[in-house]
Amino acid sequence: MSVLKCWTGAAFAVLALAGGVHADMTVSQSNDPTAAIGVGITDLLGQEKNALGLVSSARMQALVTPPALKKKAGKAGAAISYDDAWLAAQPAAKGGEQFQCLAQALYFEARGEGIVGQAAVGEVILNRVESATFPSTICGVVNQSNGRGCQFSYTCDGRADRIHEPAAWSEAGKIARALMDGAPRSLTDGATYFHTPAVKPAWSRRFERTARIGRHIFYRAPIKSAMN
Template identity: 70%
Template sequence: MSVLKCWTGSAVLLLALAGGVHAEMTVSQSNDPTAALGMNLTALLGQEKAALGAVSAARLTKIVTPPVAKPSKSKSDGNIAYDADWLAEQPAAKGGPEFECLATALYFEARGEGIKGQAAVAEVILNRVESPTFPQTICGVVNQGNSRGCQFSFTCDGRPENIRDRGAWTVAGKIARAMIDGAPRQLTDGATYFHTPAVRPSWAKRFEKTTKIGRHIFYRAPLKTAMN
């Protein structure tokens, strides 16, 4: 009888322990973070698959295609194209007396020459400002004259300087502003003089021709050395 009781007690104890172990395992599994993560990940992947299934093929292609960089409207070597696209990028221009003098010179001297031609004339004026041979301001260069006449004919032709073509004035202003603000002077190779083919000034034979843009031929003074 004692043996039976002992066996019975042992069996009950084993069953109790087994139940306890099962209970621990059940609790442990229900709190397993990897199990929860797996369940959540499966749910998320299912949601993503369903959402992608609702997107058209064209939309998916657009989403995964990287954006194409827009080419610069300036030349690839860093120089300015001086074309309509470049002009459109320039902000509305304004400024003080120096700006007004340059814009006025471009309007009256070169508005029929297009964007590039006006930029070339602006180069000449700014090159003169930096030369010791000419006045050191834009207005000084534009209004320079002597007993033989004016450097820029519109300043002493006796006609009032009325701006009638507002579109042309806007173009001249944008070019003037860009040049004053440091646009590269790449067109005339340092020229400080220009004239039209309609005239043949005596100085042109002594100066170095640099280029011809539109109806203007550009020159720079000959290089002076100790030998001459």
């Protein structure tokens, strides 16, 4: 009899503990803050569904259609043909000191290279202006010199820089003006150096060749990456 009582008491104890555990689990679930949030979200979604039902299909289409993106003008615009027709369509060019420096560089350094060849040399000058390695103005780039000579030979050859060919000067001016006004620089692929095939300077072996236009070969500094 005492054994039965002990077994019965143990059974009641187990049941009591199970009930206690269940009660604790119930309380824990009902106090979960995410449960209340879930109920709130359900209510909000229901309200939103009812509100959307009042919006016409045309208005809904207008709301979900993204606005058209506007294309920005920049240096990556349509390539220029740099032919006689393009040159003839350009207005007479004029400008201040920086324009004069660029036009003179094209005239004295590259007028025998035609329209494309002059534009290519102009690209080099403007690419240098934007490079931290060179002066920050066109005149500074054109007139830069060092202990070994000038960057552009006509600036220190001892000759007077006089314009003897008005038609060629007009051509150089139009090309210079177009480049300064934002013509895309797509001829030399970022070149900052050039030389003629008659010479092979030592520095050319350290640079990346980008183009050959007329009697000029163009180069840019090698692109450095994190792995270099």
